[in-house]
Amino acid sequence: MADKFDEATQKELSQFVETEQAQARLHQSIHTFTSMCWDKCITGTPSTRFSRSEESCLANCVDRFLDTSLFMVKQIEHQREQARYQ
Amino acid sequence: MADKFDEATQKELSQFVETEQAQARLHQSIHTFTSMCWDKCITGTPSTRFSRSEESCLANCVDRFLDTSLFMVKQIEHQREQARYQ
């Protein structure tokens, strides 16, 4: 086997791996959203193009899901604060 | 990097990891059951409290699923024994 990389290169590589892993997590989220929003919005037989309502449903589905996540986090923080002052 | 742990500490740590992993598996099962039983029992819009039938459905869902698993294991053992004496 070849010699090991020097310390600077090792650091650079581990940073590279971290960036790539973040990218992979981003892609994974996009796969999950596409699958979920496809099931929610595309109920008919596939056509040569999306109808206007399908297309807006897909776009809104992502935004509303992220709204939901943010709302839930705030709600939990709110409940925790209330619990603290009781 | 710091010195390695001595043998006794390594053993303690590996036991600790095992216990924590068992705990994590337990939590994973609870997540799976909650998700499955939620889909089976909570069919309406969420209200300020569970109805009595929803609550009993959730509790029974877990117990009936475990009954099912135990029944299946016994059934397979029973079939194997029958196959052995034929």
Add this chain to the structure above:
Amino acid sequence: MADKFDEATQKELSQFVETEQAQARLHQSIHTFTSMCWDKCITGTPSTRFSRSEESCLANCVDRFLDTSLFMVKQIEHQREQARYQ
């Protein structure tokens, strides 16, 4: 800890692991297909045997899914080629 394996044994073992992993991937595909085709084909209450239509549905389900996969791959290659000559 015991001595390490010699180089030939290490090579044999890594080949063995590869074969076993390929086998495990095959089993995983069979689990996925069984689950998907069960949901698609077995819609009634389980009986003492499959009806003829259930049985043929199960067998065809696997073949049609693989046809679908092959068709999709060809379709993508076809689109890429068209894009290249434009």
Add this chain to the structure above:
Amino acid sequence: MAARKEAVMNQIRSELALANAQELMNKTNEKCFAKCVTKPSTSLSSSEEARTTCLSRCLDRYMEAFNLVSKVYIARVSKERLNERDSV
């Protein structure tokens, strides 16, 4: 050494606790989005009040369901273990 051991254990503990909380959050978001946002429209604000009420109740109910399931499951697992010990 003992301090370093504790540090390692605490890190493992908090990593697993974080993973557990994230899984609970993911499941809650998934289930409550499915229940409360049936037709995604341009904003949560059109019938926003109805939506946020639904989401807020759904969050509480899902946590309640999780706690109920935990209680029943742990009780059952303990019971089965006792049965096993008695039958040996």
Add this chain to the structure above:
Amino acid sequence: MAARKEAVMNQIRSELALANAQELMNKTNEKCFAKCVTKPSTSLSSSEEARTTCLSRCLDRYMEAFNLVSKVYIARVSKERLNERDSV
């Protein structure tokens, strides 16, 4: 050395066989619970006979489906490999 090699191989084999059996068991439980326990009530014993009959048949059918799918899938994979070799 050869004995130790065999031991390692056997351990890997049995770990994978166990994982495979567990996956089959998990899937069977999931599918048969969904089919046979539609409304979970206080005990399997109310209409217990109907339930256990359903579960027992479902177990047999799921195993049969698994074997059928295996056979068809492996036959197809072999056929595709032959086609590939012929087309080279």
Add this chain to the structure above:
Amino acid sequence: MAARKEAVMNQIRSELALANAQELMNKTNEKCFAKCVTKPSTSLSSSEEARTTCLSRCLDRYMEAFNLVSKVYIARVSKERLNERDSV
């Protein structure tokens, strides 16, 4: 050394790109099989034309959905990051 570093990076890049493409392919096959092959019969050829038309359109639509979702998601994530920075 630099060449070896580049080689390692390229390998990681292409492994992740492959995994991403495979996941997209798997999802597309799953969704389009569900939509276009509702009752699996002996061959795709009975109403083969209808099927392949459906599959081909479904493939295009799923890719379009994936691109649309990517665009909306990345835009939103960037916006949230800006909001966060402004609120600090």
